[in-house]
Amino acid sequence: MGIWAPGEEVAKLAYFGLYALQHRGQESAGIATSNGEQLLVYKDMGLVSQVFDETALNALQGHIAVGHTRYSTTGGSTWENAQPTLGATAGGTVALGHNGNLTNSAELVDLVAERYGSQRRGELARGNTTDTALITALLAGDPDHTLEATALEVLPRLKGAFCLVFMDEHTLYAARDPQGVRPLVLGRLERGWVVASETPALDIVGASFVREIEPGELVAIDADGLRSTRFAEIKRAGCAFEYVYLARPDTSIAGRSVHAARVAMGRRLAQEHPVEADLVIPVPESGTPAAVGYAAESGIRFGQGLTKNAYVGRTFIQPSQTLRQLGIRLKLNPLKDVIRGQRLVVVDDSIVRGNTQRALVRMLREAGAAEVHIRISSPPVKWPCFYGIDFASRAELIANGLAVEEIGASLGADSLGYISPEGMIAATEQPATQLCTACFSGKYPIELPPADRLGKHLLEQNELPLGAPEDGLATLLHGAGGATALDHP
Numbered sequence: 001m002g003i004w005a006p007g008e009e010v011a012k013l014a015y016f017g018l019y020a021l022q023h024r025g026q027e028s029a030g031i032a033t034s035n036g037e038q039l040l041v042y043k044d045m046g047l048v049s050q051v052f053d054e055t056a057l058n059a060l061q062g063h064i065a066v067g068h069t070r071y072s073t074t075g076g077s078t079w080e081n082a083q084p085t086l087g088a089t090a091g092g093t094v095a096l097g098h099n100g101n102l103t104n105s106a107e108l109v110d111l112v113a114e115r116y117g118s119q120r121r122g123e124l125a126r127g128n129t130t131d132t133a134l135i136t137a138l139l140a141g142d143p144d145h146t147l148e149a150t151a152l153e154v155l156p157r158l159k160g161a162f163c164l165v166f167m168d169e170h171t172l173y174a175a176r177d178p179q180g181v182r183p184l185v186l187g188r189l190e191r192g193w194v195v196a197s198e199t200p201a202l203d204i205v206g207a208s209f210v211r212e213i214e215p216g217e218l219v220a221i222d223a224d225g226l227r228s229t230r231f232a233e234i235k236r237a238g239c240a241f242e243y244v245y246l247a248r249p250d251t252s253i254a255g256r257s258v259h260a261a262r263v264a265m266g267r268r269l270a271q272e273h274p275v276e277a278d279l280v281i282p283v284p285e286s287g288t289p290a291a292v293g294y295a296a297e298s299g300i301r302f303g304q305g306l307t308k309n310a311y312v313g314r315t316f317i318q319p320s321q322t323l324r325q326l327g328i329r330l331k332l333n334p335l336k337d338v339i340r341g342q343r344l345v346v347v348d349d350s351i352v353r354g355n356t357q358r359a360l361v362r363m364l365r366e367a368g369a370a371e372v373h374i375r376i377s378s379p380p381v382k383w384p385c386f387y388g389i390d391f392a393s394r395a396e397l398i399a400n401g402l403a404v405e406e407i408g409a410s411l412g413a414d415s416l417g418y419i420s421p422e423g424m425i426a427a428t429e430q431p432a433t434q435l436c437t438a439c440f441s442g443k444y445p446i447e448l449p450p451a452d453r454l455g456k457h458l459l460e461q462n463e464l465p466l467g468a469p470e471d472g473l474a475t476l477l478h479g480a481g482g483a484t485a486l487d488h489p
Contacts, residue, residue, distance in 0.1 A: 001201050002097070002165035003065045004172040004221040005192025011060035014067035017194070017201040018048045023248060024099065024197060025071035028082035032095035033062035034169050039093045043068075043082040063192075064167045068097035073390050074105060074456055075130035080123075084166075087122040087136040089150070090143045092169045094136060099197050100161035100182050101388040102131040103446060106453035111157065112137045129459040135164065148220055148229075151175065155218060155231045160446055161239075161387035163213075165195050171222040179237040179445055180215030181387045181436055183253050193221045198251040212254070236434040237445035241389060243428045244378040245286050245349045256429045259289050264427035265377040265419055266293025266347060273417025274298060275345060275373045281305030283332070283348040283360065290377035291347035298345075305339045305346075305364075306332050332360065340368035346413075350378045352391060354398035354411060361412040374413040379421045379440040380404070386448060390456070391439060 001017045003010045014031045029051040030043025040060055044051045048069060068083040075081040084095040102108065112124075112134060119125075121140075123133040135158065141150030147168050161181035166173050174195040176184045187194040187207030194207040202209055213219055216232035239246070242253055249259035269290065280300050282291030285308060295302035309331055344364060351357055361372050380399035384391045394400050398407055408416030421440055425432050438444045448454065 001067050001194065001196040002167065002172045002174060003067075003189075003192065003194050003205070004063065005189050005194075006063040006223075007191050008063070008189070009057075010062060010065035011057045013194075013205045014065040015048065015052055015057055017196055017205050018067045018069055020201040020204045020248075021069055021197055022048055024246070025069035027072055027077045028070040028079070029068065030070075030082050030084050030097075031057075031060055031065055031067045032084040032086065032167070033060040033066075034064040034095075034167055035062035036169055039086065039095050039167075039169065041084055041086050041095055043079075043084065045077075045079055045082065064170075064172050066095050066097050066165050066167050066172070071390070072130075072456070073101040073388055074132075075128070075459060076457065078127075080127040081130050081133075083130075083132055085123045085128065085130075085132050085136040088140060089147050089168060090141045090145065091147065094139050094147060094166055094168050096132060096136050096139070096164060096166035098130075098132040098135065099163040099184075099388065100177065101386060102134070102158055102162060103160035103386050103448055103454065104158070105131045105134060105458055106449065107159075108134045108138065108157070109459070116140065129457070131160075131459070134459075135162075139166070147171070148173070148218075151218060152229060152231050163197060171220055173218065173220050174213050175218045175231070176213045176215050178216040178232040178235045179436065180212075180234070181237060181239050181446075183238075183242060183247065183251070184213040186210045186213055186219065193226060195219070198247055200248050200250050203250075209252075235445070237436040238430065238434060239387065239389075240424065240428060240435045240437045241350075241378070241385070241439060244424065246389065249286075249289055254430055254434075261427045261429070262286075262289035262349075262377065263293035263296075265424055266290035266295075267297040268293075268423035268427060269347070269375050269377055269417065269419045270294045270297035272420055272423060273375055273415075275375075275415060275417075277343040277345045277371065277373060279303045279305065279339070279342045280345045280347060281339070283346060283356070284308040287348040287377070290349065291345075294345060294347050294375060300345060303338055305335055305342075305344065306360075307335060308332055331356075332363070334363050334367040336367045339364060341370055343371040343373070344369050345373045345375055347375045347377065349376070350381055351376055351398060351407070351411075352381050353396055354407070357411045357413075365412070371414045372412075373415045374408065374411060374417070376416070376418045378424055379418050379437075380407075381439050383439050383442045385439050386444070386454060387436065387438070387446070389439070 032041035084097045163184040164175045187202035215234045243261045251258045280295040282288040
C-alpha cells in the first residue's frame with residue numbers, strides 16, 4: 001500500500017493498513033518512508049506484528065510511505081527478497097512494492113543488461129532474485145528523464161500481473177497492469193491519499209474509497225495533487241480466484257462484494273450438487289460465506305463443526321510442502337459434539353493438492369461423522385497460475401488426471417461436487433470475458449513465454465546475462481538514505 005499525507009504519521013498508517021492486508025502475504029513485511037530529503041526502509045522476515053515495534057515505526061518519519069507484505073511467487077522466501085525494494089534513480093532514490101508476478105522476467109534481465117551493463121546493481125547486487133528487483137533496476141532511468149517519465153517508458157514493457165506502489169523523495173506513484181489481474185484501489189484521507197490492494201486497508205486507516213486504479217493506469221500524487229496517465233489500453237482480465245479465496249470477504253472488487261459473491265457461489269453449488277444431509281459446515285474461514293449460501297439454498301441446517309487456530313497461516317501459501325502439511329494438522333480441530341452421528345456437507349473454497357481435504361475427512365470420520373460430502377465453491381484447479389498465486393506444477397494439482405468421482409474417493413469422501421465455471425462466474429457478476437480463469441480453464445489472458453523462461457527461481461540461475469552479485473551499495477550512495485537502508489535491521 002502507499003500513503004501520501006503531509007502532517008500524518010504515515011509509517012503508522014501504513015502499519016495498520018498492512019494488518020488489513022496480512023492475508024495476502026505472510027513471509028516478510030516492510031515499510032519505506034520519505035521526509036522529502038531521504039528515503040528510509042525497514043523490513044524483515046515475519047508477520048507485520050513481528051517485524052515492527054514502536055521504535056522502528058518512530059524512526060520512519062516523513063509524509064510518504066510505501067508498505068508491503070510478501071508472499072513469494074518469484075524468488076525464494078529470504079530477507080534479500082523482502083519489499084519494499086530500494087534503488088537509485090537519476091534524480092534520487094525509489095522504493096517499490098509489487099503485488100503480482102511478471103511473465104517476461106527473462107526478457108527484462110536482458111533489458112537491464114543492455115541498458116546498464118552486465119554488472120549487477122542495487123538490489124540485484126545484494127542477492128535479490130525477484131521480478132520486483134528488475135523493475136526497480138529499470139526505473140533507474142537517466143539524467144534526461146524524471147522517474148515519472150521513466151516509469152511511463154518501462155511500464156508498457158512489463159508483462160504479467162502487476163500492481164505497483166512506488167515513491168521517490170517527493171511523489172507517490174501507483175500503477176496496474178492492463179488486464180487488472182490483481183485489485184488496486186484509491187482512497188482519500190482528510191489530508192492525503194491512500195493506495196491499497198484491497199478496500200479494508202482503506203477502512204482501517206480511515207480513508208474513504210474513491211475508485212479503483214484502472215488497468216493500464218499510472219497515478220502520481222504530490223504537492224500539486226493527483227494526476228493520471230494511461231500507459232496501455234485496458235484489456236480487463238481480473239482474477240476470479242480473488243472472489244473465491246484470495247481477497248478478504250469484506251473487500252469489494254469491480255463493484256462486487258466478495259462476501260456476497262461467495263454466498264452466491266454457495267447457493268449455486270447447492271443447486272448444482274444437492275445431497276441429503278443433516279448439517280452444512282464450512283472449512284473456516286474462507287469457506288464460511290459459501291457454506292452460508294449452501295445452507296440457505298438447500299434448507300439444511302448450518303453449523304460450526306470445525307474450530308480454526310487463528311494463529312496459523314494459510315496452508316496453501318506456506319513456502320514448502322513440509323510446512324504445508326504441518327500447517328494442516330495445526331489449523332483445524334473438529335467439534336465432536338456437533339458432528340457426531342451427522343451427515344455432513346463440508347463446504348470449502350477450492351482443492352489444490354487435496355492435502356487439507358484428505359486430512360479433514362479423516363478427522364471428521366474419527367470424530368464420529370456418519371457421512372462426509374465435500375462441496376467446493378470453485379471449479380477444479382487444473383492449471384498453474386503465473387500471475388501471482390503459487391499453485392506450483394500441474395503434476396501437483398489433484399484434479400489433473402482424475403475424474404471428480406476419483407478425487408472424491410482419493411479424499412475419502414462419500415461424495416464430491418464442484419461448482420461449474422458458469423456458476424462461479426455468474427456469482428462474481430463480472431462478464432466472463434473480463435475475468436482470468438486460467439487456473440480452471442488453461443486459457444491464459446496474458447501470453448506466456450517458453451517454459452525455460454518461466455519459474456519461481458528463474459532469477460537464481462547462474463547463466464543469466466547479469467554478472468555475479470557484488471556489493472551494490474555504491475550505486476545507491478547519491479540517493480540520500482540509500483546506503484544504510486538496505487542493511488538488515
